[in-house]
Amino acid sequence: MDKLKMQSKNFVVQNIARLAELFPSCVTEKKNDKGDLEYAIDFDTLRQEFSDTIVEGQQERYSLNWPGKREALVTANTPISKTLRPCRDESVDFDTTKNIFIEGDNLDALKLLQETYLDKIKMIYIDPPYNTGNDFIYNDNFTVDKGEYDEASGQRDEEGGRLVANPDSNGRYHSDWLSMVYPRLKLARNLLRDDGVIFISIDDNEQSNLKKLCDEIFGEANFVAQISVQLNPRGRNLDKFIAKTHETVLVFVKDYMNEDSIFGMQKEGRMVKEYNKTDDIGQHRLTGLRNRNQAFNPKTRPKLYYPLYIEQLTGHVSLEESDIFVDEIWPDTPDGVKTCWTWGKEKVVKENHLLIAEKTGDGWRVYRKDYLLDEDGKTATTLVKSLWLDKKINNDYGRKIIKELLGSAVMSFPKSVDLIKKLIQIGAREEDLVLDFFTGSGTTSHATMQLNAEDGGSRKCISVQLPEETDETSEAFNAGYKNIAEISKERIRRAGKKIKEDNIDKEGIENLDTGFRVFKIDSSNMVDVTLSPDEAHPDMFEEQVGNIKTDRSSEDLLFQILLDWGVDLSMPINREEIDGKEVFFVDGNALAACFDKDINEDFVKKLAEKQPLRVVFRDDGFTSDAVKINVEQIFKLKSPATDIKVI
Structure with a gap:
């Protein structure tokens, strides 16, 4: 039986494999730090593949560059040993909902979602920090030793801080912001379907840089438009020369030739x-x-x-x-x-x-x-214009909704539900999956539920939010919210409840999915057995009683396995008892998992009779080595198609 690797994908290995398919002559071997051979790219040969003349030395080319770009790319490619731990107490309808809420660093989240949601997301909307000088940005410039780097994926400073201010007096003002957003967008692109689309809200501070960055990541040919959205009709009084009334929504698709990337708006009025x-x-x-x-x-x-x-x-x-x-x-x-x-x-x-x-x-x-009506009997659509002036999409409506739901204006500039709802209408069909990895106040999840209530859709939403602490002088802190993730979750809870109340007479409203499964990013469930010489001591093997951390539950282990195996995190899960052992069945018999100890052959035979497609046990869960060896033989007889793993 093979062991699950329980670590996010190694993107360097994956990228080398992709290049090897196109340019096998460019793949060579080298020794790593441990002296083991591994594949590598001969970049001189690779450069020559892209030229019909002899390449000598580095050539000038048009590109967006900044100090720290290479480090940002390394950050995107670095695998992590982390996991998502389910949190039932903070969830709504945990067992039945298809919506996901992840609390933690969105860079970690995007890495953890690579296996499960590769090419699965129809639409992404993000509203990243605008780099106004007062905003906080994710601090991915790390200064930790190699051991700490390996353990924490290179995402912490020594104090564990994640956010830093980025005043315009900083010489790395634009560079820091670009280094933050670059790896996240690279990882996000992997998740988009071929007909996928990404919408990014941004203001003038980084709009030009973001456009060039997205040209590089998504391809200049896949640029669609920049939508001007009037968020403040009165204009900002503090602006110099011109009172700005709008922000920009940058639109890129995965494949410009795919006709299903963006849909028109239904005609009305x-x-x-x-x-x-x-x-x-x-x-x-x-x-x-x-x-x-x-x-x-x-x-x-x-x-x-x-x-x-x-x-x-x-x-x-x-x-x-x-x-x-x-x-x-x-x-x-x-x-x-x-x-x-x-x-x-x-x-x-x-x-x-x-x-x-x-x-x-x-x-x-x-x-x-x-x-007026198309072949399906639906109102015909019209191309979306690039100038949006509707009053319901401005910031006043965003603040009004937050205040109505939470009792106070706990967020300064929340996006309007109508703005995000309009983006979803042109970016996602009724059963599609939407992702927002800068969730903020939770507007995208709210808009998804609202639109589903209006058109009978069953769109699903994945939300990711860092538990960024609220300022002690803020309305949010005074209202009892210690971090932004708490605001997000509570807003989604109350929004779902209100949507059902407002539509109580609508047929089928009881089936509307207003729940969400909460997960929190944490260290791996597996014990780190890689110790430096100064950490080793004579009693360490006696203290080490297993490879799974003692504070982790069976459900913690289950979801790390789902991530590792690339199984949808919203799949239905049933628990059954077989011979006194707890067994999880995911999506019927797609996966069976038992993390109890003292597993014997009788139990294995009964489980094999259910013929799961995949099965997982604890490596140290069997009564003897003989039982462990016989597991494969038992399944080969009773369920030969089952894939067997241990952790």
Whole structure:
């Protein structure tokens, strides 16, 4: 039986393997610090692979660079020996909910989620620190010795502090911020599906740097837009020269060619009133087929300049002239300026039923029918504009909702639920998974539940928040909230309850998922057996009674295994008793786990009869070595497809 590694993925090894597939000649071997051989990249050879001339020395190229960028990349690639410990007492509907709340450093969280949620997230929204000089940023510049680094993943200073102020007097003002956000975005990209999208709120301080950084991480070709969101209609009085009223939402997709990355908004209000015509298919409006932009003309778009022929009695349109289709029309303006059609000939043939011509004083005009309802009976959508001015998306509404839910304005600038809800509407379908790893006050989770209540969706949300301490002079501290994570969790609890109360008469509202499983990032459940010479002593082996820490529960072990095996953390879990032993069954028989001791062959036989796909035991849980050896034989007879592991 193999042992589970119980450690986050080694991204360096993974990246070398990917390069080896493309450029096998660039992979070599080297000795590591222990003298063992390991794979490495020959960067001189790799550079040559990307050039059709001889490469001599370092070449200049366009890129975003800053002091500490290499260290930030190392930070992203460094594996950690940490885990997520479930916290039932702080959760809501722990056994049934599909939502996740992780308390801890989001860099650790993103590393821990790599196996389980690789290519699984449809939409990410984050509202990172804006680097205004007063904000705190994650301090990933570590000054610890190698032992401490290995144990804590290089994320702590000697005092264990995680946040530092970043005043603009700091010579590393932009560098510190970029070094903080770079590894997090690199890891986040891995989690996005091929049709995934990321929205990032930012202000002017780092907007230009963030755009360049995302160009590098997500690819410049995958940039979609910068949405200007009016959050303060009055403008900031303290600004110099110009009172700023807006912030930016930066939009990137995983793959720009994927049509399902971003969806349009359903039409409503005045846009619906424009659909004032009806035929056998339904309510529609007429939109001119001629392109009104004179930059598009026979010279620039020759394939879109051709004649159409009209049937006088019905207004039907054809590409071919005949005894019925006699009136010829070209895409010219009434004063004779040549433009072009918006459709090519193939589309005219394929969707001819959508075309209609109407007589005007100066001839014919050709229109296409634009129906209000799509083929599924849903209201048609329209492209989202890049300027958002709706009053409900500004900060006043964000503060109002927080105050109504929690009794006081415990957060200074919480985002509006309507803002995040609008982003989710264009970024995630009804059953998709949303991630926010700078959760703050919990607006994204709130917006996800609210939208599900409105459209009957079952979107799921993963929230990550550092337990950043509140200032002792703040409203949050005076209201009893010692850290931001406490605010997040309480806001989500109360928001879920209120949403159900507000929709009590709505059919199926009782099935709305307003719960969340709380996990807290902690050190590994496994005892660290790598000791330096000065830490060793004669009695150490007598003190060491097992490889699992004594303060860890069976449920702690279970979720570390789910992480290690890449199993969804929201999967249903059932407990059963077999021969007096506690057994966890995850997602039916997808995984069975027993961490009790004194496991004998009778128990193993009964468990094997349930034919789980995977099974996990404690390495020291068997009554004898003989039983441990026979486990594989027993499963081979009764459940040959079962994958067996020990911890």
